[in-house]
Amino acid sequence: EIVLTQSPATLSLSPGERATLSCRASQSVSIYLAWYQQKPGQAPRLLISDASNRATGIPARFSGGGSGTDFTLTISSLEPEDFAVYHCQQRYRWPLTFGGGTVVDIK
């Protein structure tokens, strides 16, 4: 099973700051990594697919990068609605797996 490790567990930032979230895979997942945002009481929402493709309707301040085992989700300037939990997920190999999540909260 491919293990995804997200860091940091919690990121405390202020609105307007840049957020950089990491997802590291225990083995290569090529580019087959996605990022989701989840707010309390809501289902996850797709942000990025295949490492760097922004999903429909996702603002340009969200960007994804990386390949192989190291991936990054960057939020260029945090808006109030961006404070949430972020999950990464690989679809390269069964069983599909998710990372443990990164909480982005207000400093």
Place this chain on the structure above:
Amino acid sequence: EVQLVESGGGLVQPGGSLRLSCAASGFTFSLYEFSWVRQAPGKGLEWLSHIKYCGSDIYYADSVKGRFTISRDNARNSVYLQMSSLRAEDSAIYYCARTQDSAYDYWGRGTLVTVSS
């Protein structure tokens, strides 16, 4: 409008069974694959099972293999998760999510399963 609506959750005793349903609308159901993903209270997401277009290819997480069965009915635009031998650690919100050979672009709101005596 794309909608995925889960149902069938509830309180069940350890060792019991439950069948979850996911009703889809707003898109051509047969062109998509589906997964069930759960989230225990305060925890991360856990992928459970996946079914491809015609139901011929199915995958399970080790944690549920042999206890859970995924199926789909393309005529009813629905996906199901039959759960048996339920344990306390199966308590979670269960989500249905769709994909078309990519990431999960739509998710339902989830249905809560509580396993307790």
